[in-house]
Amino acid sequence: xxxxxxxxxxxxxxxxxxxxxxxxxxxxxxxxxxxxxxxxxxxxx
Numbered sequence: 001x002x003x004x005x006x007x008x009x010x011x012x013x014x015x016x017x018x019x020x021x022x023x024x025x026x027x028x029x030x031x032x033x034x035x036x037x038x039x040x041x042x043x044x045x
Contacts, residue, residue: 006031006039 013029014020020028026036 006035007043010036010039010043 009029009031010025013025017028022036022040023033025031025040026033029036031039
């Protein structure tokens, strides 16, 4: 699976930064917590 949309942005941010939790990633990316949590779950699968 190739990441797209929010997943692609999250992958870029995770690679560029030290490990963050989903709440911090949400704040840094200006995305909603729900969207970030959903994208992280997709990336985990």
